[in-house]
Structure formats: structure tokens, C-alpha cells
Amino acid sequence: MSPWIQSLSGGVLIGLSAVLLLATLGRIAGISGIAGGLVTGAHDRAWRLAFVLGLVLAGGVLWLLTGRSGIGSPQVSLPWMLAAGLLVGVGTRLGSGCTSGHGVCGIARLSRVSVMATVVFMLTGILTVYMMRHVWVVGL
Amino acid sequence: MALLSGLLFGVGLTLGGMTQPKVVLGFLNVFGHWNPRLVLVMGGAVLTTAIGYRWVGKKRKPLLAEAFHWPTRKDIEWRLLGGAALFGMGWGMAGYCPGPALVSIGGGQPDLWAFVVAMAGGWWLAAQWSGSTDVRREREEQHDE
Numbered sequence: 001m002s003p004w005i006q007s008l009s010g011g012v013l014i015g016l017s018a019v020l021l022l023a024t025l026g027r028i029a030g031i032s033g034i035a036g037g038l039v040t041g042a043h044d045r046a047w048r049l050a051f052v053l054g055l056v057l058a059g060g061v062l063w064l065l066t067g068r069s070g071i072g073s074p075q076v077s078l079p080w081m082l083a084a085g086l087l088v089g090v091g092t093r094l095g096s097g098c099t100s101g102h103g104v105c106g107i108a109r110l111s112r113v114s115v116m117a118t119v120v121f122m123l124t125g126i127l128t129v130y131m132m133r134h135v136w137v138v139g140l
Numbered sequence: 141m142a143l144l145s146g147l148l149f150g151v152g153l154t155l156g157g158m159t160q161p162k163v164v165l166g167f168l169n170v171f172g173h174w175n176p177r178l179v180l181v182m183g184g185a186v187l188t189t190a191i192g193y194r195w196v197g198k199k200r201k202p203l204l205a206e207a208f209h210w211p212t213r214k215d216i217e218w219r220l221l222g223g224a225a226l227f228g229m230g231w232g233m234a235g236y237c238p239g240p241a242l243v244s245i246g247g248g249q250p251d252l253w254a255f256v257v258a259m260a261g262g263w264w265l266a267a268q269w270s271g272s273t274d275v276r277r278e279r280e281e282q283h284d285e
Binding site for chain 2 (some may be wrong): 003004006007008009010011012013014015016017018019020021022023024025026027028029031032035036038039040041045046048050051052053054055056057058059060061062069070071072073074075076078080081082083084085086087088089090091092093094095096098099100101102103104105106107108109110112114116117118120121122123124125126127128129130132133134
């Protein structure tokens with residue numbers, strides 16, 4: 001399958017998952033919100049844990065079906081991974097969402113807040129990649 | 141149903157290329173060799189969700205729950221924009237956003253675990269900073285539902 005068609009069908013699956021979650025449990029498929037609730041004391045842990053478990057098992061299921069898990073390797077060293085993880089955690093919590101909650105579900109609802117948030121994280125993401133490749137030149 | 145949604149979401153992310161940080165960083169590398177492949181993931185996901193949400197939104201309540209939990213935030217304030225800015229920096233640094241990072245720990249690479257533990261630490265830290273007023277607001281919202 002060409003990577004383009006693969007990406008498009010991946011996107012459609014993500015959308016179907018978001019619709020399924022809303023239609024059955026009435027929840028928005030925002031990963032940082034769902035998983036974040038597990039460490040910030042949300043009272044409804046069961047469905048959150050189940051959703052995260054589904055995410056973690058996805059690579060294994062794909063591997064069983066196609067022989068390839070589709071999971072790539074980290075491109076930066078451990079200290080960068082730790083710093084990036086911390087920034088992603090703090091940022092998505094303060095910003096009330098990530099690529100899924102704002103970028104997909106929020107934009108699909110035409111939420112002004114989500115459009116703004118998505119523009120901002122895309123821009124700082126692009127800027128950071130530029131800095132990493134042209135200014136600091138970390139092993140990429 | 142949550143498990144099935146998570147699984148579907150994870151398979152979608154993986155097929156889409158989001159669990160390959162090389163592809164993600166290539167997508168954000170608009171000033172270099174730009175790889176626009178992820179536009180299709182985003183486009184496919186937004187379009188499908190928009191159509192599906194419109195259809196589900198007409199229902200009175202979800203199939204297995206009492207009410208829809210629509211986001212209530214309408215105000216764009218500095219905390220939201222600052223948070224989004226920090227998130228983008230972390231995303232551009234390693235090429236992982238929360239979903240693909242969680243999917244990727246299934247691959248058993250120790251550096252991914254480090255990323256996810258740091259991310260969970262960040263969620264916890266930010267929840268402490270943003271203070272008790274915020275928690276109170278969330279509790280009140282839960283009671284309203």
C-alpha cells in the first residue's frame with residue numbers, strides 16, 4: 001500500500017475511533033486528557049485505563065495482522081526524550097489538549113480555542129525542528 | 141468500548157505514520173525536506189470526525205452513558221496558548237505527541253518509557269501548578285453533569 005493511502009486510511013480510523021467513543025461513552029477522544037486524568041486524580045479511571053491499554057496494544061495487533069508493528073525508533077538521545085516528554089506533559093495539561101483533542105476533535109467541532117491551540121503548537125513544533133536541525137544540530 | 145476505541149485509534153495512528161518520529165519530524169521540517177504525508181492523516185481524521193460528530197450530536201444521549209461530555213472552554217487565554225507553545229516544542233524535539241508515545245511503549249523500547257514517564261510527570265506537575273481553583277472548577281462541572 002502506498003504511504004499516502006496508508007496515511008489517509010489511518011486518519012479515517014482515528015476519526016472512526018473518535019466517533020465511536022463519543023457515540024458510546026459520550027467522551028471526546030483527547031489522548032492527553034484521557035491519559036492525564038489517570039495521574040491527576042480523575043474519579044473515572046476504568047474507561048481511561050481501557051482506552052490507554054487499547055493504544056498500547058495497537059502495535060501488537062498490527063504486528064499479528066500484517067507482520068509489522070509500524071512502531072519506529074526514537075530519533076534523539078535519552079536526555080532529549082526526557083525533556084521532550086516533560087514539555088509535552090506540562091504543555092498539553094496547561095493547554096487543555098494535544099494533537100488529538102485540539103487538532104482532530106476540536107477542529108472537527110470548529111472550536112475557536114482548538115484552532116488557535118493547533119496553530120500555536122504547529123508553529124512552535126516547526127520552529128523547534130528548525131532549531132534542532134540548523135542551530136543546535138543534535139544527532140538527527 | 142473504550143478498549144476498542146483505543147485500539148482503533150492506535151492502529152490509525154500507526155498506519156498513518158504517527159508512530160515513526162522520523163516521519164513526524166519530516167512533517168514539521170517545512171524549511172527542509174518537507175514530508176507532507178501527515179496532512180492526509182489529519183485531513184482524514186478531521187473529516188471523518190466532523191461528519192460522525194454531526195450525526196452523533198443529534199442524539200439525546202450516548203449509547204452507554206448518561207450524557208455527552210462536551211468541552212466547556214471557550215476562552216482563549218495565556219495559559220492555553222502558553223501550554224500549546226510548550227507542547228509544540230516538546231513535539232518538535234522528539235517527534236512524539238501523547239497518543240503515538242503511548243502506542244510506542246508497546247514496542248518495548250526503554251527510551252519510550254522514559255518519555256512517557258516524563259510526560260506523566262509533566263501532567264502531574266502542571267495539575268499542581270494550575271492550582272486548586274482549577275480543580276474546584278472541574279469538580280463543579282462533574283457535579284453539574
